[in-house]
Amino acid sequence: AQSVAQPEDQVNVAEGNPLTVKCTYSVSGNPYLFWYVQYPNRGLQFLLKYITGDNLVKGSYGFEAEFNKSQTSFHLKKPSALVSDSALYFCAVIGVTGGGNKLTFGTGTQLKVEL
Amino acid sequence: DTGVSQDPRHKITKRGQNVTFRCDPISEHNRLYWYRQTLGQGPEFLTYFQNEAQLEKSRLLSDRFSAERPKGSFSTLEIQRTEQGDSAMYLCASSREGNSNQPQHFGDGTRLSIL
Numbered sequence: 001a002q003s004v005a006q007p008e009d010q011v012n013v014a015e016g017n018p019l020t021v022k023c024t025y026s027v028s029g030n031p032y033l034f035w036y037v038q039y040p041n042r043g044l045q046f047l048l049k050y051i052t053g054d055n056l057v058k059g060s061y062g063f064e065a066e067f068n069k070s071q072t073s074f075h076l077k078k079p080s081a082l083v084s085d086s087a088l089y090f091c092a093v094i095g096v097t098g099g100g101n102k103l104t105f106g107t108g109t110q111l112k113v114e115l
Numbered sequence: 116d117t118g119v120s121q122d123p124r125h126k127i128t129k130r131g132q133n134v135t136f137r138c139d140p141i142s143e144h145n146r147l148y149w150y151r152q153t154l155g156q157g158p159e160f161l162t163y164f165q166n167e168a169q170l171e172k173s174r175l176l177s178d179r180f181s182a183e184r185p186k187g188s189f190s191t192l193e194i195q196r197t198e199q200g201d202s203a204m205y206l207c208a209s210s211r212e213g214n215s216n217q218p219q220h221f222g223d224g225t226r227l228s229i230l
Contacts, residue, residue: 043221105157
């Protein structure tokens with residue numbers, strides 16, 4: 001079985017400061033990892049993915065994520081937060097073997113960026 | 116890309132009624148997914164199509180739920196004899212054929228409220 005944990009329900013950060021949203025995962029074998037963002041009353045918007053190779057993945061809107069196999073983590077980062085980044089962020093995983101095609105999501109982290 | 120389109124955006128119905136939702140995927144995507152999202156949770160996988168074939172179904176998909184994709188383009192999700200617990204956001208996603216690392220692109224969902 002595959003699972004994702006997002007240990008923080010909410011992260012608060014001041015505009016211009018760096019942000020980190022944490023994610024850990026559990027799969028059998030290697031993972032494919034994804035980050036999505038959700039704005040109120042909208043669907044999920046794809047930000048970035050990790051498949052293989054370089055542990056630092058760059059995505060949309062200045063976001064990046066760092067894959068750490070030994071810690072089974074895939075934390076989302078941005079060097080300088082914007083108020084418009086305030087939204088709900090989801091980490092998701094598919095196992096490369098046996099994961100099928102279904103994404104397994106964490107419970108989400110609400111990011112609040114304040115002036 | 117015109118994006119994944121879902122209709123209706125909102126549905127309010129009385130307990131015991133049947134409801135049907137429609138999803139139009141991104142035109143060149145031959146994979147289509149349905150997920151359910153309840154308040155404070157990440158989306159949960161319901162079912163997955165490749166072209167017109169329904170290849171995977173979650174145990175969450177009770178006998179009251181049925182999904183179709185008759186011509187490999189749009190899909191419908193029907194819930195019969197709705198119950199209070201069916202109240203949720205129903206999300207549709209689509210992706211290109213290939214490995215399961217292809218990102219899934221989501222529509223804005225259908226919010227179902229059962230009175």
